[in-house]
Amino acid sequence: MQYKNLGRSGLKVSQLSYGAWVSFGNQLDVKDAKALLQCCRDHGVNFFDNAEVYANGRAEEIMGQAISELGWKRSDVVISTKIFWGGSGPNDKGLSRKHIIEGTKACLKRLEMEYVDLIYCHRPDTSTPIEETVRAMNYVIDQGWAYYWGTSEWSAQQITEAWGVAEKLGLAGPIVEQPEYNLMSRHKVEVEYQPLYTNYGLGLTTWSPLASGVLTGKYNSGNIPQDSRFALENYKNLASRTLVDDVLKKVRGLQPIAAELGVPLAQLAIAWCAANPNVSSVITGATKVHQIEENMKAIKVIPLLTPEIMDKIEAVVQTKPKRPDSYR
Incomplete structure (x- = not known):
């Protein structure tokens, strides 16, 4: 495994990481989680x-209990959580000072931890002044409940505004953004955020490297396996939007390139994300141990992604966004 600094911070994170979205609590219990974690x-x-x-x-409860039972040394791992949707009440969601503080304390209780290393604002909150959010996230850090803060699915303009407030007040700005990034979704990472890497040292922990499993090739036949994410009731709408002929045609076109390298398509897709120098860590998901073992092999695929291979990939997917001249 390789370790990279999270943006311009001193925090080092594994180039591949693991996220609990979809799996923990929906598909897996504590026993399963322990094996996966x-x-x-081990990798x-x-x-x-x-x-x-x-x-x-x-x-969070499952992850916290699993880590506790595994007996890991807390300082050996980097744990993150995200605040925005905490319940049904009017103050249980969003990025008000009230919800950030109460939500963080509730997260820590569920995780059975005194702190998280990293806490994200899970979405932008246009109904809360950005200064209130920046001050609240710094309060969380000052209390020792988190060491760093970041954003997820914010626009470059919103991140820039947060940094402007932080710098004016002498506070910590968001050091990391967590966007979707894969061969089918590239604009934010490759164009919109481009100035932020230099201006603020923004790091990225990207999610959905396999486009919800589409880039594994398992949906190429048009059928949805019963044990897959798209078979879950909550994700059937996502499946109908994602499994379109144009996307599946591109996925099928990538398979000969993976075969040329002698690797599964999933490893190629994960390695492609990790090869971006602005990506600090690629968050992977899995419900089975053998899936994790396969995903982790993507680390060895990164050196195989020569400029020639990258050109071949682009020729198939044709998803490279056009960049404004000012960002070149």
Whole structure:
């Protein structure tokens, strides 16, 4: 495993990480989680991602209990969670000072931890002044409940505004953004955020490297396996939007390139994300130990992605976004 600094910070995270979205609490219990988490650690993973909204808090409970039972040394791992959707009440969601503080305390209780290393604002909150959010996230850090803070699915403009407030007040700005990034979704990472890497040292922990499993090739026939994410009731709408002919045609076109390298398509897709120098860590998901073992092999695929191979991939997917001249 390779370890990279999280943006311009001194925090080092494994180039591949593991996230609890979908799996913990929906598909897996504590016993299953322990096996998956230990497999990740055995492969050098030190970064594990969660959120208050995942399985309505159950994902945090499962991760916390699993890590406690595994007896890991807390300082050996980097744990993150995300604040935004904490319940049904009017103050149980969003990025008000009230919800950030109460939500963080509730997360820590579910995780059975005194602190998380990293806490994200899970979405932007246009109904709360950005200064209130920046001050609240710094309060969380000052209390020792988190060491760093970041954003997830914010626009470049919103991140820039947060940094402007932080710098004006002498506070810590968001050091990391967590966007979707894969061969089918590239604009934010490759164009919109481009100035932020230089201006603020923004790091990235990207999610959905396999586009919800599409880039494994398992949906190429048009059928949905019963044990797959798209078979879950909550994700059937996503399946109908994602499994379109154009996307599946591109996925089928990538398979000869993976075969040329002698690797599964999933490893090629994960390695492609990790090869981006602005990506600090690629968050992977899995419900089975053998899936983690396969995903982790993507580390060895990264050196195989020569400029020639990257050109071949682009020729198939044709998803490279056009960049404004000012960002070149």
